[in-house]
Amino acid sequence: MGIPHHVKKTIVLWAALTAATLLVTGCTADRPAGTAPTRSSAPTATPTTGTPEDPAATAAAYRKWGLKPFAPAPAPPAAKPVRRAPGGPVPVISDIPTKDKIVFITIDDGAEKDPAFVTMMKELKVPFTMFLTDAAIRxxxxxxxxxxxxxxxxxxxxxxHPDLRTLSPQAQRREICDQQTKLTGRYGTAPRLFRPPYGNWNEATRTAAGQCGIDAIVLWRxxxxxxxxxxxxxxRKLHPGDIVLAHFRGPSExxxxxMTEMTxxxxxxIQEQGFTVARLEDYV
Ligand SMILES: [Zn+2]
Structure with missing residues (x-):
């Protein structure tokens, strides 16, 4: 019995990765699965910053978390400013072309699973995009x-969560397509966006992403x-359309x-620089 050798090796590697990259930049690693398909563009609900349904309730919800309500996000553009041309390469973006004072929140990996964060997001209705790694959420x-x-x-x-630049085109494709299958099967909605761990990618990544059904590779500012x-x-300032990276992290990191204090x-x-938060999927 005991832990099989390859699993041990994975755990050790994972721990080393986490320690090495923790405070540096995008994407620490995490801990160590699921799977049938539909294409999503219409989620069951759409969180919108500053939803005017009930301003008093909104203000109370924000107060609970020590915040002031955000200015309402502008209406989404009629045509998405970032699009993949039919048969063309998958766009790689770090920001969205816009003049509005909006930014986009993205949260990576999925290691920390704090129930209070689910409550917070439900109450604040601030849209974000979660980039999930099987090894962190399985x-x-x-x-x-x-x-x-x-x-x-x-x-x-x-x-x-590998450095894709070190992998063969086939291995890159497996990392992206297989996670696509897992997320689609598990949540009933097919992801359209992909983020390479550490922001590291090459042309093979782009090709693989396109083959796996990805519409854009999303980096950050x-x-x-x-x-x-x-x-x-x-x-050292936010600019209109910037994509902001955060991670699902807890007190140990x-x-x-x-996680809710960090959020x-x-x-x-974001507020103190006069920006509000918009929904990335409305723009790409
Ligand atoms: Zn990551």
Whole structure:
């Protein structure tokens, strides 16, 4: 009995990866499965920032989390500004062309599964897109079900979180297509967006993503750390259309802070620069 050798090896590798990349940039690794298909563009619900249904209730919900309500997000554009031309290469984006003061929130991997975060997102109705890795969520696919049901975007982040540039085209295709199959089977909706771990990709990644049914490869402009954002641009400011990266992380990775505390801080950083949050799937 005991843990099979290949599993042990995976666990050791995973731990090393996590330690090495934790505070640096996109995508720490996590811990270590599911699977039948439909193509989604219409989720069951659509969270919209600043939904005016009941301003008093919205204000109360935000107060509960130590926040002020966001300005309403503008109406989605009639035509999506990022599109894959028929038969053309999969676009690779770090931001969305727009003049509106909006940003897009993306949350990666899926290691931390804090029930309070599900409640928070239900109450705040701030849209985000989750890029999920099988190795990080296979012990609890069910955690993400209510987030998908709330209408947040479901996206692909590979099976095992490898550096895709080190893999053959065939292996890259397996990492993307097999995770596509798992997510589709598990949640009943086929992801359209893909993010390569660490933001590392090459032309083979693009080809593979296209073959797996992906419409865009999504990178990022800012990365949320524990209390501050890491900016790629020298002016250290959000720009219209920026894609912001965060991770499903808990106290052990956030110096004692919780996922909801990190999220509240991220939302404050966005608000204090005069931005609101829009839904990535409305733009790509
Ligand atoms: Zn990642």
């Amino acid at each position: 012990n609890d696919y069910a955690y993400f079900q209510p987030l998908v049901a709330q209408g947040h975007g479901l996206a692909n982040h590979t099976l095992t 800012e990365s949320m750390q524990i209390t501050n954002m890491q900016y790629q641009r020298g002016d 956030l110096k004692g802070r919780t 509240a801080t991220m939302l404050r950083r």
